[in-house]
Structure formats: C-alpha cells, structure tokens
Amino acid sequence: MPNISRRTFLKLATATGAGAAVLGSNVLFQSADPALAESTSPEVVRYTHCVQCNHGPKCGMKLILKDDKLYRIEKRGNYNNNLICAKGVAAIQEIYDPERLLYPMKRTNPKGEPGQWERISWDEALSTIAEKLNSIKEKHGAEKVAFITGDPKEPRSALMRLAYAFGSPNFGTESSTCFLATELANKLIYGPYHKVASKVATGANPVPDKTKVAIFWGTNPAWSAPFSMSGLRNAKEKGQCKYIVVDPRVTPTVHSLADVHIQLRPGTDGALALCFANSLIEAGAYDKEFVEKWTHGFEEYADYCKEFTVEKTAEICDVPQEHIQKAVDILVTQGAPLVCKTAAAWPHHVNGVNSFRAMWSLIPLTGSLDVPGGVSLPPEPMDFDQWSGTPTFNYAREKLPALDDKRVDRKYFPVWADMEDYHGGQGNLQLNPLPEYVRDGDILACVALGTNAMMWPQTQEYQKAFQDMEFIVTADFYIRPQTHDYVDMLLPAAMSFERSCPLTVYGRKLFLREPAMEPAGEARPDYRICCDIGVALGFEEEFWGGGEKAEENCMREILKTSGCGVSYEELQAASPEGITVPLKGEPQIKKYETGYFRRDGQPGFETPTGKVEFISEILRGYDLDPRPVYLEPTWSPVSTPEVAKNYPLILNTGSRVPMYTHSKQRNVPWLRALMPDPICRLSPKAARERGIETGDDVELSTELGSIRAKAEVTNIVRDDTIDMFHGWEQANVNLVHARDFDPISGFPSYKEGLCQVTKV
C-alpha cells in the first residue's frame, strides 16, 4: 500500500514516562492508548470473521481502528468460535503487506518466463476477458472454459453462478483434493445426497455424558482448528467419553485427548478400521436392530472384516498389538454412540475412499447415526451454506443438469462425476486431470480465483497446462511466480477485512460481516470480480449490473433464495448480533425413519438398495470392488520393497503446522519468524543413521527428483516416516510426488511416496 510508509504515517505520540503509561497501550480494556491519546478521532469497531485458515464456520473477529488504521484484533464475542489463533491475529500484518497486488496486470512477455507485468485498467481487463472467453465460447463452446477457485473458499458461489450462466459445467475447487473424498465415501454409504453426506462427513464432536467413544482419526485440531481444543478438552474432563487418536505423528491432540494413541504406518488406516469393525462384530457389540433393518451387505462386510484380526492388523499398521487391543477394548466395553472426527488426510492415498468407507461404516454399525451423542444431523437444514451459497443462487439446480454431459472429468473419474448432487447446489469438476484436459483440448481457457499450481503433484505439468491455455486470468492477493509465471492476466483481490461477502452461518444463525477498510489500491472483492466479469460477458441482468453494490446484491439474492425468511435489512439492523432462524418443529432423531435422508421424503436412504450400504451397489455398477477393501499403498516398504531399498522412508506430506495454512502466510513476518525455512522432520533414529542434526541442509529425494530442506530432528514422527510440510516455493514437495490417483475420487496420493533424505 502506498500510504503506509514511515514518513507518511503520522506518529501520534512517543513513549512517555514510566512503565505503566507506556504499557497502557490498550484499547481492549478501555484504558487509554498513549499512542492514540493525542488523536481526537474516535475508535471505530468493525465485526468480521477470520479467513486465515479454511475451516467453516469461521472464527469471529472484532477489529479496532482509528483514523482508518487497524490497530488490534479482538475476539468478536458474540460468536460460536471465539478463540483466535496465531494465524488469525497475524492477519493484521498481512493486510498491510507492501508486496500486495494492487492493480490489474497483463503480461508483456511470453508465458513460462518470469512474469513481466504491465498495469492496466479494470475496464481493459474486463473487456479483454470478455473478448477472449466469448470468442472461445462461439468457436468451441462455453464448456471449454474452466472456472476454478482455490483459497479462500468464500467466492465459490459467485464463481459457480458465473460459470453456469456462461454455460460451462466445468467449475472446480481445491476441494477436489480436500474434503470431498470423505463426502464421497459417505455418498457411497448413504446415497448421493449432498445434504446428508456432507453433514455426516463433517463428523461430530463428542457430547459430554452422551458420547461413549470418540475417534480422532488423522486429524490434529490443535493445529488445524485451535479454537476447538479447549472445548474438546473440557468435554473430556467432564464426560465419560473415551478417546482413541489415530495419527502417525505425536501431536498435541494426542497428548490433550488420547486414552490410546495408535501411531500407525501411513496409509494403513483402512486396515485398522476393518479391525475395529471385526472386533465389534465378533463381540456382538454392534447395533443388531439397526443393522438388520436399515443396512445392506452386512454378511459380506462382516466376512471381509474377519481377515483383520488384532494380531494381523498390528502387523499391517506396524504398531504394538497391545495398543490396538486397548482401542478395541474401549470400543467393545464403552459401547455406542461413537463419533469419528477426521479431515482430508487419508483420502490422499490411492485407496483413500475405500479406507474412509471402512472408517465411516463404524457409525451405522454401532447405531451411532442421528442419535444424541452420535453423528446427528441438523434438524431442518437450510438450503444454504457459506461456501456454495444456495443452489438457486449458484445456478447448480437450474442450469447444471442441462450442462452435465459437457463435464470433462467423467471419462477419468466417473464415480466422482456421477455422485454430484446438482439439486443440492453441488458442482465440482475433478481438477486433478487438468494437464490432460488441456492436452486434449477439452479446456482452452480459465478464470481462476486464488489458485496455486504447487498444490498438485508434478506441479510442472499443471504449470504447463496453464501456459498452454489460450487464455487464463487469475485473481490473487500477491504475484506468485510458481503460478503466475504461467498466466496471462492478474486481478487484485480484496482481502478479508476489505469485503462484506459472504454471509456467515453457524448452524441456524446468520451473521453479516462488516468491511473494515477500503480495498487497497484497486483491489476488488471477489464477489464483485465475478459480477463484473459476468456483466462484461453480457449477463447484465444476472449480475445486477456489477459494480460497487455487487456484494450486497449477491447477499440479498442468497438470502432471498435460501428460504430462511431473514432479509438483508433485518440482518443489518441486528448486526453485529446475528439472527437465528427458528425451527418449525421439534428436533427429531433417527430421521431416516421419517424421510429426512431422501429427497423424496420416504423412509430409508438414497442408495440403490434404499439402505445404508456396507457393500456398495453403486461401486459394483462401475465394476469396482463393492467392499470397503484395504489395499497397501502404491508405494510402500511392503508393496514395493525394491524401491524401498533406495528410498526407505515414507514421504508424509500435507499435514498442518500451527503457523501456516497450506501455502499461505509465508509472507507474514510474525508467522514466518516461527518457521522461516522448509522443514523436513526426521526421527532421532532416522537422523542418527544419516548423520543429520537439526538445522542441517538436507536433500529429500524420490525416484522423481529431489528438493532441499532444513532438517528438524523430532520424535513426533515415526522412524520410518518423514514429515515434509508443503507449499514452499523453494522446496515444493509436490515436485517429487507421483501423479497417482484414487480411481474412485481422483484424489492424489500425497501421503504414500517413498523417499531418502541425505545431508547436503
């Protein structure tokens, strides 16, 4: 930003006097801030939410400004998520980053070379975009244009509306490597009904005195959702619930919650889930009535699970048998309901969806579906979520069915494409075959918001795909060479505190979000960018003429089409408090008995058999194994011992650290100071064998190449596994990962490589 140099920032006061006065710089507690004391302008408070990480709902924030400058971040106070973490607090720095992208830019040299950028006007940017896209649409069809979002997730609904209004079904998000595989696993169990599958897949936190067992499986909320940890720990201290934590690392979630920790070999989770099922079935500790009445394929499932004895599973998972036995004893003796909490860790295997099916099958097996303390579904869910808006607003319901045959992903991943619920507002192109789409001429151009080529294995193939497109424009906060060296045009996006879209929703409570400041430079909110492009493409009416009222118009339309009965004016009047949409009836449980789990309102589920499918008739229809089979990882010391001779370490990537969310926040000084370099974590034994100490420069190699990182010797990882954090420009671990995909979901296998680490 041009206006925050040392010279131009008015220095309001110097530190004065003794400690007490100096230290009273505190607007939080209504005491005078000496730095502000001489300013007569009033303190201004704005209410918003945090977007530094990407879970939903968001954490609430109260911003304290004076003279239009942001001084402090506090808890919002009237919100469900109130404990802000380091990343959230550091947002105060990011918004003032002098390196931000402030103007639309077009490149002046060929793609593939370090970008040379020339500032252009928004008018020129929008007319160029319209000309390129409409020309492709005319010559080749609208479906040749892909529309993709990365992080933040917030503009998805606006970009969907743009894509489907334009006539392309090929809208995709970074969720085609993230949450949607766990949702897909639940669609195979309960049927392709987004509203049900997404809620079950989100998992549930244990309810004190109701939940008997909680399994935290491949997730570490201490670092991925710190706001939730004290609540979880309090629930543990108060309740009778036992906690099983499954994670190849020793995380703070382990030491905060675990009654037993199973530190398994990466990629063997499916075997453990089948072992749990087998133990429950053998002990008769499952819900026979539910299984009898509401499930399909139990005999075949139970028969398959028999292979996974505690002894054999301990061997597969490479953990002490007594650890698994202890977990099994907890499951069998504690009884139901149980909850599972997971994240996007294990779909990052070639057999990820099936492993997830094995885990999620424990919920119906124990009768933990939609009962208090189990995985309960919200009563009367609203036709609205924070990311995709409403199915009417985002046009998925109205326009997508007619465009379905123009999806470019079905020939690669038909289960993924066919399980989409357009009526429920879904539209998710599987983005992982992007190089193939471009190679084959299926995709010729792209509009991208916040996309990063480093997220894909063999990044260079995705960079080439961008480069080979006839035209690609992307909106971002920064110029990021790893991606932007391969694109034609950049648009400056407003950051979180500079925009008002989207609305926030917690269960049934809606909140408005106040912009705290004007966008820096000529940055525009992403909802407005979508509307402005829409208008330029000729959809004046669909996007309300674009312009400065675009965000408000989008929110009005989302509210109007959500059926929640709350108007924009009512929300404005209530703000910063939210408005709770009242229930029409009493909350019900076991709603599969009363039609909630099917769109036609009949009892049962939307699967081919109308029941919960332990054995998937959907998968059988694709000639795939219908059982929740366990398979060894494609690359592992067991499946490829000849590769493991030279590359003996399991390459575990994609996990979270407390100071960064994926590739974000490297430019935020407070956070960067906490982890300045790409870190490769090795166990003390693995390090000793290689003569490596903490701080050494190391080379991490696979059959596909090598990258350089700094070693961190730590006992949080297993001796046979290294933990390499992703998203580093100078050490992009995805360059050494293979493009192996789960045939069901199309997900890449970020967690099953083999590698070697040597001291440089």
Place this chain on the structure above:
Amino acid sequence: MATYGMVLNLDHCMGCYTCVVACKMFYGTRPGVDYNGVVPVEWGEFPDAKQRYQLPMCMHCIDAPCVKACPVGATYASEEGVVLMDYDKCIGCGDCVTACPYDARTLVTDDVTSFPGVVLPNEEEASDRLNIVEKCTFCYGAVKDGGTPMCAVHCPGQCRVFGDVDDPESEISKYIAERNAVRVEGTHIWYVAPADMPDEFLPKDPVTTYLAKLNAK
C-alpha cells in the same frame, strides 16, 4: 494491595504460538524482540514418544536480579510485584540482560520493522524505541484496569490464568488450589505440568536457572 501472578498450564499447551503473536500484535515489537516464546521439548521413543512445550517469559522474580543490576533505576518492580521498565531512564547498557536468569530481556539494537522501511499502525509506538531493553510487563497497563494479559486473552488452549494471588476468591487462586499448581520459587509464576514431564524441562527458581545458564556457557 494485589499481588499479580500467572499460571502456565503446560499440560494444556498445544504449541500453537498464539501467545507469541498476540503479544507482538499488542506491543508491535520489532522482529526478534519477543516478550514470550514457545519451545518444544521431547522425551521418550516410539511408540511412547512425547513432545510438549515450555513457555519462556519474564518470571517476574520476587527479588529480581535485573532490578539490582540496573545502574540507573530503569528496571523496577511495581507494588504488585510486576517487573517493569522505564524506557526514559534506560541507557541500554544491557546489564539487566546479563543478569536475567531466564533470558527474558532483549536489548533493542536494530532499527528494523516487520516490513522493511514501513511502520504498521501497531508498530508506531515500539518503532520509536531503540537502544533500550524491553520485556514482558504482564500487560500492566491493562491489568491495572481489571484486564488480562494479551497472551492469556488469546490463548486458544486457555492454559494461562492471571490474577491476584492474594485474593483467595480470585480465579487464579482457585485454579492454583484446584489444579495443585506449583509455584516457581522466587517468582510470580506457577505451573501445572504433565505428569510425565521430566524435571529438567520444568521451570526452576532464579538461582538454579542462573547457575544452569552460567554452566551452559
């Protein structure tokens, strides 16, 4: 008269660094000038390996060596036991830094800000200070008005409890009693440690800590 203290619940700490960043936000401290920290410590081996965190900060010693070491009276203790700095008196000699057993003081020598050449709004005050010593203040300005230190306000693990240890009805007094928190002798800090945390990682009194610091050198 109140006596201020803080409990660090090391059993609840999840190593998220929010206390560090919240402090930097509040005081706008320069790069490298941190009033507190998070230090992972480890013991045990697979499959029983453990990692926990130490939370170094000014321990607000009762008979503080830094106060004695200061030749100009810039370092002083408030009547509530909080060790504070008078920046106007500080001559930047660094004697207090040497004297501090806990390495909890920083002599600010580099005129740098987070983004080179730029002063962010929250850095306006701290960027005027140079060649003086800075340290944790228990957020004295806030707590005098009944507030809470910023590291405790923003701790998502809720593992820091602050208050008047003279008042048996205060939150901190009750917390100390309920959780059997251990006082770091000679300081205003208490802790609750994980049951299996080796003694070597637990905070010690100023003399023991100072001797260990000398031995390490």
